[in-house]
Amino acid sequence: MLISEIFHSLQGEGELTGVPSVFVRTSGCNLRCNWCDTPYASWNPEGVQMSVAEIVAEVTKHPARHVVLTGGEPMVAKEIHELAAALKQRGYHITIETAATIAPEGIACDLASLSPKLKNSAPDERLSATWREKHDALRWQPAVVKAWLATYGYQLKFVVSQLADVDEIETMLAQLGTDLPRAKVLLMPEGTTVEALRAKAGWLGELCKARGYRYAPRLHIELYGNKRGT
Secondary structure (H helix, E strand, C coil): CEEEEEEEEECCCCCCCCCEEEEEEECCCCCCCCCCCCHHHCCCCCCEECCHHHHHHHHCCCCCCEEEEECCCHHHCCCHHHHHHHHHHCCCEEEEEECCCCCCCCCCCCEEEECCCCHHHCCCCCCCHHHHHHHHHHCCCHHHHHHHHCCCEEEEEEEECCHHHHHHHHHHHHHCCCCCCHHHEEEEECCCCHHHHHHHHHHHHHHHHHHCCEECCCHHHHHHCCCCCC
16 A cells, blocks of 8 residues: 555544544545645655555554545545455554545545545646546535445544635535434634634634534644644
8 A cells, every 4th residue: 555654643623623643644636636735645645555465554553543534536446355454453443534536445444534526626727627626526425424424433524715605515525315413514714724714703603603613623633734644
């Protein structure tokens, strides 16, 4: 597997915010989000080839009992099922951070952290029209999202740039045809600096209060800034 980085930190997003965790970041992605904060694992994948055994050995060097499989898009990694099974066998709690464009197919997982991409993720002219069309066609897969929801504990996490994004989110949720608890829908301000996050925090927090969604801060940005290994 091509691995961008493995590191021990605090979970910065979602229901497990603040929980010490080992992050295994695979390199490679089937989307090209314009605001991607890990381009080294998506737009320009880089890393080292590691076997499942080597990855597990690296994970066990750290005291945390939570492991986050992330990317890029971890579900495109060829041996991701084998890695998840090996970690589960050793008693780890497994979170999978995924855009939910690929069905789970029985992967070992305790928390499916699903982050379907909105229109605001569309890549700009840095990419060809072919890639832009591919991204738009793939970014939202309701049937795949429902497969994850039906099988695992989950959180639905959306990156919000502007108020119109929330209307899009509500349209997407309606397409799932499932009465999801609104507290399981996490709205996270888009940004890679504390200043950018705070600029959106006020109105987004008030919207969450009014509509019952969960506001999701980005703890790692506050603690460490936007840098690798955090």
